[in-house]
Amino acid sequence: MEDTGEQAAPPRKRADARRNEQALLEAAAAVFVRSGVQAPVREIAAEAGVGMGTIYRHFPQRADLVIAVYRHQVEACAAAGPALLESAPTPHAALGRWVRLFVEFLVTKHGLAGAMRDDDAGFAALHGYFLDRLVPVCASLLDAAAAAGEIETDVSALNLMHGIGNLCIGADKDPGYDAGRLVDLLVAGLRRSAVG
Structure with missing residues (x-):
């Protein structure tokens, strides 16, 4: 041969x-x-x-499973953005639903750093993958809501995602802490400030 x-x-x-x-x-x-x-x-x-x-x-290895779940959920979040824009009644509603999926993803992702504590390069590569896949999806949802006049136009996808991530910190340590509710208020606030 x-x-x-x-x-x-x-x-x-x-x-x-x-x-x-x-x-x-x-x-x-x-x-x-x-x-x-x-x-x-x-x-x-x-x-x-x-x-x-x-x-x-x-x-x-456990880390193999954690990484695979992480990638699987990144892809699910990425695919959900366009689907929600087609099915939700408004772009703002699509944004709110997508953000809820993103919060669920962040809760799952929380232990990733611990599972990969000996692999800084691998963790950095996954974080880059996360940003490459999800920032454009969030940006398209924000752009659609802004074009519809539902939210302000000066909110960047990366800043919104950072804010959401910060609201999720510590949720695993306090069962009374409702990150999802706080994030809902954040997304609602985007709309109220535009209308006001």
């Missing part, structure tokens, strides 16, 4: 393996929100309806 110098494409996963991986990512995200990233693997397996061996086959 002649060597053409081209790399062979990685083998595609079987459909059932892809389904198992998706179920694991969704289950792990739910468990991480409920119990944190240090939740027992058996809790994730039970949530996904798979055996523990299936988890270790897909994700040999």
